[in-house]
Amino acid sequence: MAEHGARIALVAHDRLKPDMALWVARHRDALTRCxxxxxxxxxxxxxxxxxxISLTRVLSGPLGGDQQIGALIAEGRIDALFFFVDPMTPMPHDVDVKALLRVALVxxxxxxxxxxxxxxxxxxGALLRA
Incomplete structure (x- = not known):
């Protein structure tokens, strides 16, 4: 059976967005199949x-994007969540972040x-799906 790229979600808190962009650049070849x-x-x-890189954007996190990604996870449409979390900065939408993490764990x-x-x-091998 041919391998297909995983269905993944990318989220990063403000201070870590540049780190996420650089991480994607380092893994560009693998991510183009996802x-x-x-x-x-x-x-x-x-x-x-x-x-x-081809990607679909949902709303920003504070405007409901975390919840939209959580819904995709609940529907079985996401295989992996890459969420670069800034543990040192308070988030006004902390409850949404916690809900996203909870649904990913559940x-x-x-x-x-x-x-x-x-x-x-x-x-x-998290970026591959059979």
């Missing part, structure tokens, strides 16, 4: 760094919360 959904601002920064979605953990998921 179906990617991203929150609006994170997606915009990724596309500035990697204009050849539905046993592979998660990475930093570039290092994301690298490990990629090395482990």
């Amino acid at each position: 179906e990617i959904v991203s929150t609006a601002t994170t997606g915009a920064m990724v596309l500035r760094e990697c204009p050849d 539905h046993d979605v592979a998660c990475a919360f930093s570039a290092r953990s994301a690298d490990l998921l990629v090395a482990g």
